[in-house]
Amino acid sequence: xxxxxFVLRTMARRGLLNPGAPxxxxxxxxxxxxxxxxxxxxxxxxxxxxxxxxxxxxxxGSLTYAELxxxxxxxxxxxxxxxxxxVGLLCRNSAEMVVALIGIATRGADPVLINTGLSGPQLxxxxxxxxxxxxxxxxxxxAPPGVRAFPTAxxxxxxxxxxxxxxxxxxxxxxxxxxxxxxxxxxxxxxPGGFRPLCSIIDRIPLHAGxxxxxxxxxxxxxxxxxxxxxxxxxxxxxxxxRFDPAQTLETVARHxxxxxxxxxxxxxxxxxxxxxxxxLRVVAVSGSALPGGLAGRFxxxxxxxxxxxxxxxxxxxxxxxxxxxxxxxxxxAGRPPYGTKVVALGEDGRPAPTGTTGRLxxxxxxxxxxxxxxxxxxxxxxxxxxxxxxxxxxxxxxxVDGRQDDMIVSGGENVFPAxxxxxLADLPQVLEVAVVGVADDKYGQRLAAxxxxxxxxxxxxxxxxxxxxRHRARFSVPRDVVFLPELPRNATGKVxxxxxxxx
Numbered sequence: 001x002x003x004x005x006f007v008l009r010t011m012a013r014r015g016l017l018n019p020g021a022p023x024x025x026x027x028x029x030x031x032x033x034x035x036x037x038x039x040x041x042x043x044x045x046x047x048x049x050x051x052x053x054x055x056x057x058x059x060x061g062s063l064t065y066a067e068l069x070x071x072x073x074x075x076x077x078x079x080x081x082x083x084x085x086x087v088g089l090l091c092r093n094s095a096e097m098v099v100a101l102i103g104i105a106t107r108g109a110d111p112v113l114i115n116t117g118l119s120g121p122q123l124x125x126x127x128x129x130x131x132x133x134x135x136x137x138x139x140x141x142x143a144p145p146g147v148r149a150f151p152t153a154x155x156x157x158x159x160x161x162x163x164x165x166x167x168x169x170x171x172x173x174x175x176x177x178x179x180x181x182x183x184x185x186x187x188x189x190x191x192p193g194g195f196r197p198l199c200s201i202i203d204r205i206p207l208h209a210g211x212x213x214x215x216x217x218x219x220x221x222x223x224x225x226x227x228x229x230x231x232x233x234x235x236x237x238x239x240x241x242x243r244f245d246p247a248q249t250l251e252t253v254a255r256h257x258x259x260x261x262x263x264x265x266x267x268x269x270x271x272x273x274x275x276x277x278x279x280x281l282r283v284v285a286v287s288g289s290a291l292p293g294g295l296a297g298r299f300x301x302x303x304x305x306x307x308x309x310x311x312x313x314x315x316x317x318x319x320x321x322x323x324x325x326x327x328x329x330x331x332x333x334a335g336r337p338p339y340g341t342k343v344v345a346l347g348e349d350g351r352p353a354p355t356g357t358t359g360r361l362x363x364x365x366x367x368x369x370x371x372x373x374x375x376x377x378x379x380x381x382x383x384x385x386x387x388x389x390x391x392x393x394x395x396x397x398x399x400x401v402d403g404r405q406d407d408m409i410v411s412g413g414e415n416v417f418p419a420x421x422x423x424x425l426a427d428l429p430q431v432l433e434v435a436v437v438g439v440a441d442d443k444y445g446q447r448l449a450a451x452x453x454x455x456x457x458x459x460x461x462x463x464x465x466x467x468x469x470x471r472h473r474a475r476f477s478v479p480r481d482v483v484f485l486p487e488l489p490r491n492a493t494g495k496v497x498x499x500x501x502x503x504x
Contacts, residue, residue, distance in 0.1 A: 073162025083108030108167025293426025
């Protein structure tokens with residue numbers, strides 16, 4: 001199918017080609033032609049088509065599309081920056097953050113999305129390394145020295161008249177890598193050049209025009225930011241809360257009649273710990289880390305086959321999408337590459353690995369990042385980007401991630417992937433969450449250490465853990481050390497900070 005035919009078919013299926021008032025449709029298309037497909041253009045096309053539709057609901061109230069456009073345009077006019085300047089955003093999910101993010105893009109400056117979990121020294125490194133001209137921050141986060149800062153609640157960024165003309169150069173959003181240790185790198189995100197990137201996602205994840213979408217993940221995270229992009233393109237009603245709480249998430253979804261939830265996998269784990277309550281969800285889309293153990297099946301058994309898992313990275317955007325049917329047919333799969341995306345597993349000789357054989361995963365699509373802001377390079381081969389994982393493809397073209405390339409250990413001459421043991425232990429009914437890492441070993445070179453968090457009231461011994469692995473895996477996969485913890489250290493996006501785990 002040609003690219004144009006695919007886009008038209010997908011837009012029709014998802015309600016984006018439904019008839020509207022002719023003058024509004026003309027204004028909608030004109031806005032995209034003038035402003036492009038970035039945040040500023042997508043907001044303007046949505047406002048031209050549905051100015052009175054509720055665009056955003058947070059804990060302070062709601063904004064229509066016309067109001068969101070007015071506020072972001074005024075902020076853009078008041079920003080003391082020039083196109084290409086970098087503006088840091090250190091905010092929790094809120095209308096103020098969205099207004100600021102779109103305002104920065106409207107001005108042609110580059111928004112830098114900052115993880116709210118960074119330490120003071122890391123934040124100072126970001127200010128320096130990204131050469132921030134301005135920082136917009138919530139009051140709860142003190143501004144570091146060396147940058148002009150504006151609190152979101154101060155009202156200092158307001159103007160009598162808003163920006164009405166597009167910048168000479170569209171802003172480029174910069175997403176910071178996780179930064180679990182040291183200073184995170186800035187990855188420059190490309191601006192979509194048309195409808196195809198959106199359609200590649202909504203072809204596999206059935207999000208429709210006008211959907212009510214709760215983004216539970218933090219907007220500084222690549223997946224939640226993508227959710228914001230999709231929400232504006234779909235003229236959706238976006239529902240935000242400053243902090244994630246599993247019980248409040250279920251309440252928010254029910255109260256605001258949300259049919260879609262954008263989250264990260266650890267949030268699903270916490271939701272599954274809550275008592276069941278009926279919700280209007282028809283799509284739950286997660287990304288950001290692997291779905292541990294049998295979480296996908298357990299979640300769908302409770303809430304229905306509504307779970308979609310996008311596998312990708314800050315640098316590659318997406319590699320594959322697993323639908324409910326994929327995860328039912330092949331538990332543990334990361335799904336299939338969507339339209340316009342290629343995934344290959346390359347062996348040590350640089351050639352595609354045979355079906356079912358583990359190799360380094362490389363990805364190609366039109367939304368690969370434009371590079372790191374510090375000039376560092378990511379390996380590419382024949383236009384495909386190394387994603388940092390190793391995995392394999394099955395005969396149906398489904399992708400399986402076997403682990404991080406730098407996590408693999410060699411124990412007694414055997415290659416061992418900690419993720420395989422993590423998933424095995426996560427299926428134990430007594431285990432709430434688990435992390436497995438490699439540790440140095442005098443006899444075998446390296447062995448595994450398992451860090452286990454038990455469910456309340458559950459009991460499990462070190463020998464129980466080792467015996468379970470021994471029954472299901474080879475001897476070199478059996479953890480040398482088993483450490484029981486009250487919780488795993490995680491960053492603000494839910495990723496386990498493995499370097500922060502105690503030494504066994």
